[in-house]
Structures are given as C-alpha cells and as structure tokens.
Amino acid sequence: MVSEKKQDIRRKILDVTRALLVQHGITHLSIRMITREVGCSVGKIYFYFENKDALIHALIEEGFEKLVAAQEASDNPDLTFQDRIATLCHTYVDFGLRNPEYYEIMFMLKPERMARYPAEKYRKARRSIEVFADVLREAHEKGTMVFEEPFLQAHLIWSFLHGIIGLVHVKRIDRKIEHQVMIDAAIRQIVDSHFEIARTV
Template identity: 40%
Template structure:
C-alpha cells in the first residue's frame, strides 16, 4: 500500500458498502420503472452484474429491500424538514419553510418519493413498527410548527394531529401531480406550490391577528 493511502477500514468504510448501495439503487429504479411485482433478485443481480446470492447476503428478500428504501427515504426527508424547522422566524414562516422543504425533497428525489409514498405492493409483510415510528417523526415536525403557531396565537387549530396529516396529504398531492406531469399546463409549477402553501397557512391563521 502506498504511503498516505487509506484502507476502507481506516476511512470508516465497509468493503460491502458499495455493493449494498448498488443493490438499493438498482432496486429503487426497477421498482419505479417496472413496479414492485416485477422486481426480483435475479433482475437486480443482472442490472448490477452480481449473482443473486450476493444480494441475499445483504437483504432477505423484496420486502426487506422495499422497507430499507422507505427507511432511507424517510431519513433523507427528515433531514430536509429538520433543517427547515430550525429557521429563526415566526411560526407561519417556519411552516412555510417546512412545506417548501417537503416539496423540494419530493421533486429532487422522485424515485425515493414514489417508493416511499406511491408504490403499494399487492402482497408483502407488514411495515415494521420501529420503521413506522421513525417515519412519523416527519409528521411530528409539521405538528411542532403548528403548536408553535398556537403558542404565538398565530394559528387557530382544533386538532393538531389531524391538521398536520392534512397538510402532509395536501403537499403530497401537489408533489405527486408534478412528478407525474399531471398539472395544468397553463399553471406554472412554482405558482402552484406557493399558492398551495399560502392556502394552507391562510386556512389555519388567526383571523384576529393584526399584521405587524
């Protein structure tokens, strides 16, 4: 080994990390392009140039791959939302930042987004409870912004959990339509996103709050 060259272990890398990443990338692409039911370990193996046996050393089957991709996507989304939630601003602007971050994540990572929120296998094991609890952290970030707005008397909300999920569902609809290229061609994408977020905020804003 040449002087100054780091081994994988010295660099903090596992020798199998690259193969695992290749497997997940190939599985994600095949799921989105051909559907979950068409996915097989053999197809993934052909795509990355390894044997199916090599894939089984990392993943027990299709469900394991699918749920790992969802988990990775949720972690990525969480980073987007966490960063947005740290903005030093009033609750309405924090919520704007979070909503914009959600949309940005979906449009920047369309394959992850489809695996996380659109694909629905006809058969498969139940989504693991620990992973589901981790996924709910993203809804909790929206809920925290709503609670901040209530504390500031900027928002009037009866049910925070319901409102947080409704906001998520509304943003999901916008992202899904844009990814699928199903929005009205006469409507600019940025205008749709901004307009949707402003309608969300207007719907929960305190009508008695005087603008400063």
C-alpha cells in the first residue's frame, strides 16, 4: 500500500512536470513551481529525484520507453520490408502527434540548458532509430534496399518524420493540405525511395 502511494506521488510529479515544462520551458521551470502544482514539499521532490535535470531525464526516458514499445509492437516480421518500414513510420508519427508533450521533451529541449543525458539512457533511447535500422539492414542483406548504410538511412527517415511532426505541432502546414494526406504521401516517398529496385523489378 505504501509502495503504491509512493508510485502515485512519483507519477503525479512526472505528469505535472511534463505539463509545466511544455508550458513554461526548461529555463523557467523550477522545483518550487512543481511543488505548488503537485501540492507537496520541496523535500518530497528531492526524495524521488536528485534535481531538476534528473526529473527531466526521467521524463525523456519514459517517453522513449513508450515510443520503442509502440514501435516494437507494430513491427511484424511476416510483412514485406516495404510494409514493415511503412508501419514503423506510421507508428512513429502517430506517437509524435498523440503525445505532443512527451515528444517536445524528448526531441526539442535545448540540451545546453540541462545536464548531459546519461550515456546508458541514450543507448536505450537510440533503440527508436535502431528499430528502423534493423529492418533496413535485413532488406540490404536480401538485396532489396537501394541505399547502403542502414543506420544512416534510419536517421534520414527519422529526420523526415520528425520534420513533419514538428510542422504539424506548430501549425505550419498550409490549410489546403490535410495533415494525414501529407503524412501518407511522405511515408510513400520514404518507402519508394528506399525500395525502388524491389518496386520496379
């Protein structure tokens, strides 16, 4: 029972911090601001988290855990390589659009304004790119992918998808273009460009 209560408090601290971070930014976020919203003492925050950076790092880690879990759950080895990449792309974009607070914290915070993200946490976060790279590597070994360097190509795919998510978040896409139409077209381009040989044979 006590353990459950501790988890509830920790969960509330994380949820409140996530909302405040997006609303006010990392520079203006303070522990006292968090305590006011949570309704607890400063000491209670430090009981669960060493400092503000550790709290933010916990949110980043949590976001990547959710993203990677969604990616791995959506990947079906029985599908073609083209369909697997398309599915992973849709899963990634869907996560970014459905979880704007997590996404902003994971990818858009200024790293120079907080402590360096721990190496062991970064290695786990990198799995979100490696999921793409694994499929591309398999495709490359089978001779069905156009490009070399699967890990680099995975980063290029990520940058394409990240750009679309960012534009949707800040409402910078022309009103004449439906978001889903643009997303679907972008993912088709990604798949077609990487698997052109397989598509034209």
